[in-house]
Amino acid sequence: xxxxxxxxxxxxxxxxxxxxxxxxxxxxxxxxxxxxxxxxxxxxxxxxxxxxxxxxxxxxxxxxxxxxxxxxxxxxxxxxxxxxxxxxxxxxxxxxxxxxxxxxxxxxxxxxxxxxxxxxxxxxxxxxxxxxxxxxxxxxxxxxxxxxxxxxxxxxxxxxxxxxxxxxxxxxxxxxxxxxxxxxxxxxxxxxxxxxxxxxxxxxxxxxxxxxxxxxxxxxxxxxxxxxxxxxxxxxxxxxxxxxxxxxxxxxxxxxxxxxxxxxxxxxxxxxxxxxxxxxxxxxxxxxxxxxxxxxxxxxxxxxxxxxxxxxxxxxxxxxxxxxxxxxxxxxxxxxxxxxxxxxxxxxxxxxxxxxxxxxxxxxxxxxxxxxxxxxxxxxxxxxxxxxxxxxxxxxxxxxxxxxxxxxxxxxxxxxxxxxxxxxxxxxxxxxxxxxxxxxxxxxxxxxxxxxxxxxxxxxxxxxxxxxxxxxxxxxxxxxxxxxxxxxxxxxxxxxxxxxxxxxxxxxxxxxxxxxxxxxxxxxxxxxxxxxxxxxxxxxxxxxxxxxxxxxxxxxxxxxxxx
Amino acid sequence: xxxxxxxxxxxxxxxxxxxxxxxxxxxxxxxxxxxxxxxxxxxxxxxxxxxxxxxxxxxxxxxxxxxxxxxxxxxxxxxxxxxxxxxxxxxxxxxxxxxxxxxxxxxxxxxxxxxxxxxxxxxxxxxxxxxxxxxxxxxxxxxxxxxxxxxxxxxxxxxxxxxxxxxxxxxxxxxxxxxxxxxxxxxxxxxxxxxxxxxxxxxxxxxxxxxxxxxxxxxxxxxxxxxxxxxxxxxxxxxxxxxxxxxxxxxxxxxxxxxxxxxxxxxxxxxxxxx
Numbered sequence: 001x002x003x004x005x006x007x008x009x010x011x012x013x014x015x016x017x018x019x020x021x022x023x024x025x026x027x028x029x030x031x032x033x034x035x036x037x038x039x040x041x042x043x044x045x046x047x048x049x050x051x052x053x054x055x056x057x058x059x060x061x062x063x064x065x066x067x068x069x070x071x072x073x074x075x076x077x078x079x080x081x082x083x084x085x086x087x088x089x090x091x092x093x094x095x096x097x098x099x100x101x102x103x104x105x106x107x108x109x110x111x112x113x114x115x116x117x118x119x120x121x122x123x124x125x126x127x128x129x130x131x132x133x134x135x136x137x138x139x140x141x142x143x144x145x146x147x148x149x150x151x152x153x154x155x156x157x158x159x160x161x162x163x164x165x166x167x168x169x170x171x172x173x174x175x176x177x178x179x180x181x182x183x184x185x186x187x188x189x190x191x192x193x194x195x196x197x198x199x200x201x202x203x204x205x206x207x208x209x210x211x212x213x214x215x216x217x218x219x220x221x222x223x224x225x226x227x228x229x230x231x232x233x234x235x236x237x238x239x240x241x242x243x244x245x246x247x248x249x250x251x252x253x254x255x256x257x258x259x260x261x262x263x264x265x266x267x268x269x270x271x272x273x274x275x276x277x278x279x280x281x282x283x284x285x286x287x288x289x290x291x292x293x294x295x296x297x298x299x300x301x302x303x304x305x306x307x308x309x310x311x312x313x314x315x316x317x318x319x320x321x322x323x324x325x326x327x328x329x330x331x332x333x334x335x336x337x338x339x340x341x342x343x344x345x346x347x348x349x350x351x352x353x354x355x356x357x358x359x360x361x362x363x364x365x366x367x368x369x370x371x372x373x374x375x376x377x378x379x380x381x382x383x384x385x386x387x388x389x390x391x392x393x394x395x396x397x398x399x400x401x402x403x404x405x406x407x408x409x410x411x412x413x414x415x416x417x418x419x420x421x422x423x424x425x426x427x428x429x430x431x432x433x434x435x436x437x438x439x440x441x442x443x444x445x446x447x448x449x450x451x452x453x454x455x456x457x458x459x460x461x462x463x464x465x466x467x468x469x470x471x472x473x474x475x476x477x478x479x480x481x482x483x484x485x486x487x488x489x490x491x492x493x494x495x496x497x498x499x500x501x502x503x504x505x506x507x508x509x510x511x512x513x514x515x516x517x518x519x520x521x522x523x524x525x526x527x528x529x530x531x532x533x534x535x536x537x538x539x540x541x542x543x544x545x546x547x548x549x550x551x552x553x554x555x556x557x558x559x560x561x562x563x
Numbered sequence: 564x565x566x567x568x569x570x571x572x573x574x575x576x577x578x579x580x581x582x583x584x585x586x587x588x589x590x591x592x593x594x595x596x597x598x599x600x601x602x603x604x605x606x607x608x609x610x611x612x613x614x615x616x617x618x619x620x621x622x623x624x625x626x627x628x629x630x631x632x633x634x635x636x637x638x639x640x641x642x643x644x645x646x647x648x649x650x651x652x653x654x655x656x657x658x659x660x661x662x663x664x665x666x667x668x669x670x671x672x673x674x675x676x677x678x679x680x681x682x683x684x685x686x687x688x689x690x691x692x693x694x695x696x697x698x699x700x701x702x703x704x705x706x707x708x709x710x711x712x713x714x715x716x717x718x719x720x721x722x723x724x725x726x727x728x729x730x731x732x733x734x735x736x737x738x739x740x741x742x743x744x745x746x747x748x749x750x751x752x753x754x755x756x757x758x759x760x761x762x763x764x765x766x767x768x769x770x771x772x773x774x775x776x777x778x779x780x781x782x783x784x785x786x787x788x789x790x791x792x793x794x795x796x797x798x799x800x801x802x803x804x805x806x807x808x809x810x811x812x813x814x815x816x817x818x819x820x821x822x823x824x825x826x827x828x829x830x831x832x833x834x835x836x837x838x
Contacts, residue, residue, distance in 0.1 A: 382749035
């Protein structure tokens with residue numbers, strides 16, 4: 001058992017975790033598989049926050065789990081040392097590792113909603129660890145939990161613990177998870193993408209309370225994320241990882257301002273790149289898609305889309321932005337007819353579209369196509385790319401087998417994919433390649449308008465950039481119009497000439513991007529814009545300083561919303 | 564040893580051998596069996612001898628030959644019934660999941676109605692009224708059994724129908740049949756195959772039970788269930804006769820389940836890797 005010294009006795013600056021040449025491999029029936037973590041060494045001192053950053057598959061989560069003495073099913077630590085308080089975590093027995101988790105190292109996962117037991121109150125779950133480990137009595141644990149809730153700025157800290165996970169918001173649940181991890185007073189906290197699933201405006205607050213928690217307790221932390229701007233706010237040192245290997249290690253400022261490696265430079269550059277607004281050129285042409293005063297709801301209880309109007313012309317990229325629950329994805333479903341509108345009108349090329357999908361003609365269906373957020377579930381895993389991309393060609397145009405094949409090959413070339421991919425299945429492609437197939441399938445129908453629903457948010461940063469460039473190129477070559485649904489304002493600034501800002505089903509601001517995104521802002525637009533993390537370490541402090549006024553303005557504006 | 568790219572476990576291998584032996588017996592019964600199933604070749608309950616390996620039955624028929632013919636009848640019928648029940652169950656289940664609304668409501672409540680009565684008693688009533696001809700037997704058991712297939716395939720299809728590639732097909736304007744056949748069925752195949760193996764065993768036991776009660780396969784045709792019924796009293800007289808058909812039922816059931824377990828383990832593994 002670990003003897004945990006009281007917080008005051010912890011010496012800040014002493015090395016607490018010393019990892020040398022860590023190696024993690026996949027072990028399957030077939031023998032050794034790919035190497036997930038290759039020769040990574042790191043030192044963590046008390047009171048220090050180390051940021052691990054990299055794209056998916058970089059091995060950052062795997063390293064985080066290794067410090068808990070855990071590897072995912074099928075993986076094994078096959079080399080190196082993980083020295084924690086003079087003992088090698090790799091050599092610990094199962095019982096010793098259990099004793100380590102909680103009081104020694106604890107973990108905060110990406111999805112708090114999936115990590116809490118929905119049948120137990122938050123208090124029960126937060127108190128479980130210190131009580132099980134015999135660190136605190138149940139009564140002490142409750143008192144400690146309330147203290148943590150207060151420190152994390154949760155509402156009504158004395159009664160917050162009586163709620164069940166579904167009764168609190170996503171950001172609150174994520175903070176409750178931090179309280180749970182902190183309850184056993186660990187030496188090291190491992191944060192695994194804790195704000196990735198949150199909205200930008202929530203992310204700011206959660207990030208601020210995490211930082212406060214770490215600083216006040218002097219706990220060492222490993223902060224895992226793919227977002228360099230987020231980690232810049234919280235980490236003292238940053239380690240950049242790629243394909244399981246360390247690319248670069250440095251202080252946060254050095255990584256951001258003077259990256260040594262080319263890969264780091266690209267990561268930094270993509271986010272810092274100056275956002276020139278795309279000019280809006282009014283061609284005077286009649287709109288391609290005209291959404292006017294549309295109202296829609298699920299089971300007619302709550303108006304999910306309330307009196308929304310949007311126009312899209314040929315060659316336009318109209319971005320619909322908002323946080324989760326703002327109704328932006330629902331708007332897409334209403335336009336394609338999956339959710340019939342209740343009132344208002346949707347005109348396409350001057351013609352009113354029937355509300356329901358089943359009443360629309362084949363040609364009406366063909367002209368509006370959609371690209372989805374998750375390419376994994378948008379492509380049938382049991383079909384070849386030939387079938388996936390070829391089906392719309394055959395279905396809409398009734399071409400012969402030979403013509404369909406030719407067209408599929410042509411589309412693969414257009415997507416910069418090798419022709420030999422035609423007989424592959426989606427499982428054999430990377431995330432970015434799958435998304436390209438999603439685009440190819442949409443193009444196969446030769447549409448006029450493509451609705452892009454968060455098409456880059458499930459992809460790694462650099463891959464997402466490539467997809468955006470591809471979409472831009474296709475627009476220039478084919479004269480397409482895009483309705484771009486996203487929560488990423490950086491993307492919007494760069495690619496959209498028009499923007500519509502949605503809040504709780506209503507349109508709060510709309511028009512040319514350069515106008516909506518420059519002063520005078522609508523208060524909500526300002527809140528959104530100020531919440532996008534920037535690549536400098538003092539950003540969070542600045543935002544928090546101006547935050548109260550912005551929030552008050554948003555509240556005031558919400559009351560005066562029409563309808 | 565590997566099969567279809569998956570490592571074969573020892574129980575799976577045993578199961579496959581058991582199934583293969585039974586299938587060979589079922590298909591080649593007239594060739595393999597030394598006597599016909601209805602031929603009286605000696606005295607009742609004659610002892611085993613070099614010509615009659617397992618001895619003779621209550622009417623003096625060769626027990627070994629009847630065991631082989633029994634495989635033919637039991638396995639053949641089970642296979643037809645299971646296939647039919649899967650066809651009905653999958654079509655109805657997938658349609659309910661894709662169409663939702665009234666179709667789903669109607670089919671689901673009908674299935675609840677059928678499931679609320681014990682299957683054996685329900686089959687009992689229908690077979691006593693309509694007779695025990697093989698077609699009646701097949702349709703009755705298949706319909707009753709399809710309720711369970713319906714529940715499984717509806718649940719599977721509900722999950723798949725919520726995925727975006729099915730939405731894509733619907734938005735494209737594809738019809739119900741395409742969505743069921745091309746988008747849902749291939750992705751529900753693994754659990755359905757495993758269920759097929761299990762259902763086959765159950766059907767097989769169900770026919771045996773019906774035959775045991777005198778409502779299944781009629782004499783002089785041999786099937787394992789009725790053989791157990793005909794010979795059961797002999798167990799009191801130190802005869803091993805009822806143990807052979809009973810053992811055959813047990814071994815085939817266990818064999819099929821070994822293979823099903825193996826298939827389920829492959830299925831769960833491939834899913835785990837995908838997650």
